[in-house]
Amino acid sequence: MTDPTDRVIEWLVAADPAIRWQVLRDLLDAPADDWRAERASVETQGWGARLLAHQDPDxxxxxxxxxxxxxxxxxxxxEGQPWTATAYALTQLREFGLDPHSDRARRTVELVGRHCRWDHDGQPFxxxxVEECINGRTVADGAYFGVDVxxxxxxxxxxxxxxxxWNCERATGSVRSSFDTTxxxxxxLLQDENATGGSPESRAARAAGExxxxQRxxxxxxxxxxxxxxxxxxxxYPPRWHYTVLRALDYFRATGAPPDPRLAEAVEQVRSRRRPDRRWAADRRLRGRVWxxxxxxxxxPSPWITLFALRVLRWLAP
Structure with a gap:
């Protein structure tokens, strides 16, 4: 009899290339050449290609x-907050896995740097x-795509x-952190550390944020x-700027550190949501315009949520 989890893996492998390459890397331990070849197709197939097709000439x-x-x-x-502008498109391409060394990625980075300005005060992208929430994602995207951030x-x-x-309301007087901003x-900070090694100060800040x-x-x-x-x-999924327990668990998995015992209750919250068919479903969608x-x-059943949940559980019990 086929293991139900094997059927879920087959379902994920049959999904979009943005899902498939991560399954190969994170759930099947495929050779790097295999998952990198699959990742390269994000630019020309599926969701990645669709999002790139919406890019403006500038x-x-x-x-x-x-x-x-x-x-x-x-x-x-x-309508709610829109999710179609440059900042969210770049984050989505990072999460899809657009090859940061590809000509399309390099061209995008250069064009965004030349033409895109922040709504706040016209700062170069x-x-x-000024908001920590926005700047955290800009660091993640910039570090992934090879920008000095x-x-x-x-x-x-x-x-x-x-x-x-951290709290993006700090500028208005807040002295307490928020889950979302943090x-x-x-x-x-993790993406920057992976790209550059970080600094003693940034590594200490990340440890304190964790x-x-x-503690909570x-x-x-x-x-x-x-x-x-x-x-x-x-x-x-996608959570955009919003905090979720599964997002936080996937962050801790991505650090490569051993699981902390204080994650146990959060893990159980995710584990308990597994459906009889061994997949996970989305609870809701965020309001707002999307491509x-x-x-x-x-x-x-959500391929993205299922991927994240499976790789978190695999990290806990390799």
């Missing part, structure tokens, strides 16, 4: 950095802006809160022990 998406050029506050109120890293290290995390910064999450079991308030926000336990959907919708 290298941007939707004519803007964080917001589409034609977007208004009225549209935000009607690769210098970042060390000035943004230095800024983020200097903006760490006394409790170890995970965005941690992912950026401790912020671990990844989803509880330190003061009361109650869940900080039930939405953190939802299974959502296209990446699954069949809430309640239906």
């Amino acid at each position: 290298g941007q998406w939707a004519g803007g950095s964080f917001m589409p050029a034609d977007f208004t506050r009225q549209l935000w109120d009607q 690769w210098t970042g802006e 060390s000035p943004i890293v230095t800024r983020l290290v200097g903006e760490q809160q006394p409790d170890g995390g 995970i965005n910064v941690l992912e950026g 401790e912020y999450l671990l 079991g990844l989803f509880r308030r330190l003061s009361t022990g109650e869940p900080a926000d039930p939405a953190m336990l939802d299974l959502v 296209f959907d990446l699954d069949d919708g809430p309640g239906e």
Whole structure:
């Protein structure tokens, strides 16, 4: 009899190249040449090719950095936050696995650097802006695509809160960290460390940020022990800037460190959501304009969420 998990792997392998290469690398231990060859097809097939087809001639998406050029506050109120502009497109291409050494990736980096400016105050894209949440993702994307983002890293290290995390409301007086901002910064610092080795200061900041999450079991308030926000336990992809327990678990897996015992309750939250068919379904979609959907919708099995959950569980029990 075929193992049900084997059938799930077959289902994932039959999915988009953006999923398939990660399955080969993270679940099947395929040789590097095999998964890299599969990753190369992200540029020309499936979701990666579709997203690249929406790129503007000047290298941007939707004519803007964080917001589409034609977007208004009225549209935000009607539709929710849009996810089609350059910042979110670059993050999605990183998560798809667009080869950062490809001509298309290098050209995109150059064009974005030349033409894209942040909505906040016209700052050049690769210098970042003022919000830690945005700058954390800019570091992650820049480091992945080979950009020198060390000035943004230095800024983020200097903006760490006394409790170890980060909060994009710091500029308005907040002295407490948020789960959302912290995970965005941690992912950026890790990507930079993978690309450059980081600095003693950035590595120490990342360790302190991890401790912020671990002290809270990844989803509880330190003061009361109650869940900080039930939405953190939802299974959502893509999460954009939002924090989820599965996203945090996948971050800790990506560090390569042994699992911390304080992850146990969060892991059980994910494990308990596995369906009888051994897959995981999305709970909801974030509101807002997208170029296209990446699954069949809430309640239906999600290849992305299933991939993340399986590789987290494999990390826990290799």
